[in-house]
Amino acid sequence: MSSSAVVENPWFRRFNPSDSAPARIVIFPHAGGSASYYLEYANALAPHADVLAVQYPGRQNRISEPTIRSVAGLAEELARELREWADRPLAFFGHSMGAAVAFETARCFERDGVKGPDRLFVSACRAPLLARTSRIHQLPDDELLAEISALGGTDERVLAIPALRELILPSLRADYTAIETYHSSPEATVSLPITALAGESDPNADVDQVGEWERHTTGAFDLRVFPGGHFYLADRTADVVEVLTAHLRG
Template identity: 55%
Template sequence: MSVSPADDGLWCRRFDPAPDAAHRLVCFPHAGGSASYYLPVATALSPRVDVVAVQYPGRQDRRNEPLIDDIGTLADQVHEVLRGWDDRPLTFFGHSMGALVAFEVARRFEREDSGPVRLFASGRRAPSRYRDENVHRRDDDGIIAEIKSMSGTDDRLLGDEELIRMILPALRGDYRAVETYRCDPGATVGCPVTALVGDSDPKTSIDEAGDWKKHTTADFDLRVLPGGHFYLNSRAAEVLKVLDEHFTARAALRDS
């Protein structure tokens, strides 16, 4: 399915536009997440970096649109949209489910001899590392228990029945997409990859994160930070520092 440029505003959110920036960071949300999760990143990096956060269908202002519960299909559509945003070097950052989407979008770009200059894969096992998980088959209480255990959702929201009903379809669809995803063990991207992981993440071990090195033909870097699956909520400064190091290096390369 092709996405027209007129639909870009549905998919791509710029909370603090930086039209004169030399770099563009594309951020991919986690399961059940939305583009607004990356608003603080856009604020912190602007005007040096133009931050674009992807808004998947089925949540917030797109909640009445059909969900996409397949990583490949979602990557196809995001790739089509991002073709219109590659007027400057792209860097991808994806957390959890977003890391898989970012990886698959990068692969699609590279088939056209394009793609990001680096992929940051956060809080997610390497694409070839599988666990037998079935959260998407649980009842509503089971899904709520799962997201509470990840400490990535405000408990006040989880106590609001109306809001829970609004987010549960997206959560279930996203978990289905992640848990049914299968990747060829030999699948790679040609850009460097930085994997980030919390040292006590129950969903991704340090070893599983380290296997992202098998999915790039370029340089690989592993960053381990204190915390669980949503380590980046409390370690935002450290994550922003990692990103800043990347963009500083890119600027130096450009000016050399």
């Protein structure tokens, strides 16, 4: 896979291209998130893997593109775009909404009989079988932004500038529509192992809810719990990277 091909694909940011790395990790961002939020992770993982950070449409360099308002819709697109990147061992890491998108993308690979990831890392996301009752995507703009601000994960400087708020609102509302209308049955499984990661004080996805991911794999499962809330990974980069690289070394 040549680095020039990546420049032409808006779905991925490859901050530290490595054509010689033995494996690849694909990072699926949270609702309202972008590829650049995970730059520190891409830098930390670079010695061990070629890192593809997903860029959903409707933000940053894809601001002019229409958003996608369903997890299934994002997964179908990503499964198609990622096929050419499966020439090396592949792992998926998804945070919050990104975990659901990563799971459904892996299911697309298995449905189509195409070689896909060999491990799925799901972070700060309740299991698909659990109903989602929040309706943040239906709130008026100011209330939606207040909810997002309370969770963390969004630069407060961006939310303080009216022109920037107007730019990010469509993608925020689309992403929250996607995750808040997402639901899957206990029968929806993948055969690859799942490692679930949780913040011990996460108000959106508590440890038990994250632990229910065990029901969505017919392979191995393990659960890692870290101090912190929904965006525990912002303060635990080294710890999370160690979990990911332990898999790569294994």
